[in-house]
Amino acid sequence: xxxxxxxxxxxxxxxxxxxxxxxxxxxxxxxxxxxxxxxxxxxxxxxxxxxxxxxxxxxxxxxxxxxxxxxxxxxxxxxxxxxxxxxxxxxxxxxxxxxxxxxxxxxxxxxxxxxxxxxxxxxxxxxxxxxxxxxxxxxxxxxxxxxxxxxxxxxxxxxxxxxxxxxxxxxxxxxxxxxxxxxxxxxxxxxxxxxxxxxxxxxxxxxxxxxxxxxxxxxxxxxxxxxxxxxxxxxxxxxxxxxxxxxxxxxxxxxxxxxxxxxxxxxxxxxxxxxxxxxxxxxxxxxxxxxxxxxxxxxxxxxxxxxxxxxxxxxxxxxxxxxxxxxxxxxxxxxxxxxxxxxxxxxxxxxxxxxxxxxxxxxxxxxxxxxxxxxxxxxxxxxxxxxxxxxxxxxxxxxxxxxxxxxxxxxxxxxxxxxxxxxxxxxx
Numbered sequence: 001x002x003x004x005x006x007x008x009x010x011x012x013x014x015x016x017x018x019x020x021x022x023x024x025x026x027x028x029x030x031x032x033x034x035x036x037x038x039x040x041x042x043x044x045x046x047x048x049x050x051x052x053x054x055x056x057x058x059x060x061x062x063x064x065x066x067x068x069x070x071x072x073x074x075x076x077x078x079x080x081x082x083x084x085x086x087x088x089x090x091x092x093x094x095x096x097x098x099x100x101x102x103x104x105x106x107x108x109x110x111x112x113x114x115x116x117x118x119x120x121x122x123x124x125x126x127x128x129x130x131x132x133x134x135x136x137x138x139x140x141x142x143x144x145x146x147x148x149x150x151x152x153x154x155x156x157x158x159x160x161x162x163x164x165x166x167x168x169x170x171x172x173x174x175x176x177x178x179x180x181x182x183x184x185x186x187x188x189x190x191x192x193x194x195x196x197x198x199x200x201x202x203x204x205x206x207x208x209x210x211x212x213x214x215x216x217x218x219x220x221x222x223x224x225x226x227x228x229x230x231x232x233x234x235x236x237x238x239x240x241x242x243x244x245x246x247x248x249x250x251x252x253x254x255x256x257x258x259x260x261x262x263x264x265x266x267x268x269x270x271x272x273x274x275x276x277x278x279x280x281x282x283x284x285x286x287x288x289x290x291x292x293x294x295x296x297x298x299x300x301x302x303x304x305x306x307x308x309x310x311x312x313x314x315x316x317x318x319x320x321x322x323x324x325x326x327x328x329x330x331x332x333x334x335x336x337x338x339x340x341x342x343x344x345x346x347x348x349x350x351x352x353x354x355x356x357x358x359x360x361x362x363x364x365x366x367x368x369x370x371x372x373x374x375x376x377x378x379x380x381x382x383x384x385x386x387x388x389x390x391x392x393x394x395x396x397x398x399x400x401x402x403x404x405x406x407x408x409x410x411x412x413x414x415x416x417x418x419x420x421x422x423x424x425x426x427x428x
Contacts, residue, residue, distance in 0.1 A: 004210040010043035012216035028257035029057050042196045044179035047076045049129030069147040069191035083188035089173045090143040100162035102151035113142045151184040177219035194222030231259045276411030282362040284313045285352040288324035290368030291387045302336045305409035319356035350379035373399040
């Protein structure tokens with residue numbers, strides 16, 4: 001995976017809880033630029049609400065405002081694409097939000113409309129976006145051309161109920177998702193952050209797998225799922241973290257800068273260890289079926305290339321574990337006399353990392369099945385090796401494998417195994 005573009009959410013991700021850019025964040029964007037990696041932002045904010053960020057970070061790539069309802073050049077004048085909410089749908093959304101007890105705001109491309117200047121969050125939003133709303137008597141008068149409708153409440157339980165009711169009422173006619181603990185953002189059904197990733201790939205002529213995204217809220221989930229590398233903030237909910245490839249620190253701990261250095265820039269390929277792994281790797285977690293073993297003529301055999309790799313990993317001081325349901329893995333490997341090469345036998349990658357005493361980010365999973373690769377991603381393991389025995393390499397990459405090989409021995413740098421290790425393997 002070679003990242004060429006990074007797209008970051010703004011509030012809860014790029015900026016601190018006080019809505020400021022830290023020096024570490026600005027420096028991380030500079031490091032991306034120096035590495036030849038483009039950077040841009042997407043937000044539920046209006047375009048004008050991102051002007052200060054664009055200036056401070058010297059952004060030049062197109063910006064996605066209103067969760068992707070407006071795609072605009074960094075000059076904030078040239079609109080590349082816009083999705084307005086159909087008037088009949090907008091009216092139904094407004095009525096539903098009001099019936100649920102929420103205040104309602106309406107945004108056009110450059111204008112913000114409210115009915116209550118003293119309403120909840122209005123003053124805070126003025127500070128965030130840098131301009132004042134237009135007060136109207138009837139919000140229905142400004143629904144033509146609306147790109148985003150916001151339901152606002154400080155009551156989190158009320159907001160959650162309203163979101164569920166709205167989703168049932170508007171169905172596929174609009175996209176509704178919480179963008180913060182106080183807002184429900186409603187946009188055109190084609191305007192979501194997953195579309196942002198796909199539109200960026202189209203506009204910049206990039207494969208979608210070369211894009212990394214960072215976010216923290218439910219409205220960020222589509223872009224975390226769509227991109228080649230999705231990174232959740234440490235302050236995100238468990239539901240958001242569950243769909244991400246990696247989890248970084250919170251936005252109070254310079255999580256964006258940490259993600260840039262740890263997951264996006266990281267170590268260049270030439271700096272991989274002799275085992276072909278990232279330098280921080282401390283444990284190898286091997287799936288049994290299709291990795292450590294193969295079926296030959298209706299019986300199970302230990303794979304020689306994989307066993308050589310296990311020996312080399314242990315020789316390098318890495319912990320090792322077998323990922324297999326029940327006691328089957330231990331029994332098969334014990335019958336071959338090689339069970340003592342493993343520190344733990346567990347039924348899942350997350351449990352395997354804990355069982356050998358390492359953090360998930362320091363563990364490497366070796367698996368040959370798409371659902372196994374998925375499990376590795378959900379466990380936020382630091383590196384996932386797809387083992388392709390059946391010509392499914394492309395599928396394993398789509399599910400999140402960082403590299404795909406047909407034999408683990410292919411990962412070795414020349415001269416890794418000593419003669420004694422080779423003899424030992426042959427004896428087994």
